[in-house]
Amino acid sequence: MAIRAPFDEITAAEEIPKLVRLTPNLYAASFTLMKLIPARHILRKAVGTGEIGPETLIAETTSGTFGLALAMQAARLGRRLVLVSDPAIDDRLYRRLTDLGAVVERVREKAAVGGYQGARLARLAEIQAEHPDNFCPRQYSNPENPRSYALVAELLAESLGQVDCVVGPVGSGGSMCGTVTSLRSLLPHCRAIGVDTPYSVLFGQPDGHRGLRGLGNSLMPQNLDHRVFDSVHWCSESLAYQATRRLHRQFSMFKGPTSGAAFHVAHWWARANPDSRTVVMLPDDGYRYQDTVYDDDWLRDDGHLDRAAPEVPVFLSDPRVPDGEWSAYEWGRRPYDEVVSSLDAPAGAR
Incomplete structure (x- = not known):
């Protein structure tokens, strides 16, 4: 992709992610402001x-x-x-x-x-x-939202060639659905792992308190195409905050907690699949969180340091039931209604 410089607008310059190699098979698409x-x-x-x-x-x-x-x-x-x-x-x-x-x-x-x-x-x-x-831009329903991420898919394909897995947070559905759908026109076997948070309705859990902001939702956005996702992971706020700090300390990447949650899942996946080239989407920088996520006293006072971050997820048989700090479900690129109907069907009919 030809990227011209100097840019005519700061918005044009800052929409382009920096690609950073974190481990031998894990790359970060690091955005100043992905939106x-x-x-x-x-x-x-x-x-x-x-x-x-x-x-x-x-x-x-x-x-x-x-x-x-x-x-x-x-x-x-x-x-x-x-x-x-x-x-x-x-x-x-x-x-x-x-x-x-x-x-x-x-x-x-x-x-x-x-x-x-x-x-x-x-x-x-x-x-x-x-x-x-x-x-109204209608980020949750405007099809131009996911279409805009063809820019990211083009950058990944031209810079890395092979991309076996993309991991990223899910909110409106735009970034992951748009990037992966565009990538699959070249790399149809590319895996997509969505990162959500407990008590978000996006993948079937009941609406409830969500301390982790920037991903998840209380309403189902039209731009979320469930058929894109091979698997879904739910990360608690405490896990995301700890992972955000680890991303900063280990790789000097100063990011927000949605990036931390995605990094935690992607780091695990990349270690478990050393022959696969994995890309993790890191949506924004950490400046908004200096008084919270990057403050040890705030983390301690709110109880976010009480439990060690789990090293592996709990794999769910039913994605509608929250379980622990980190859980996962094999979605299998299926529509939402198909997943739910298969769970509600009698055991012999599944």
């Missing part, structure tokens, strides 16, 4: 098609880095941006978003269905009704 890929692609395309005009309001629901990516690109385009978030958004991110010109609204109460995500979607609908000339 710039869909944010830049979606907004620029909408400007080109006329969906975003000079006075169009851009509005979206997000509590994390997709909002930051939108704010960066909206500032470059000179467009107004309203982001609907919730109490999970930290003060550092809030200050950066508002400094970029974004208006950030935080819902305070959970919806009866869908939790904070449901409440945020309801408020987003109100804002859209108030501003008829609006554009």
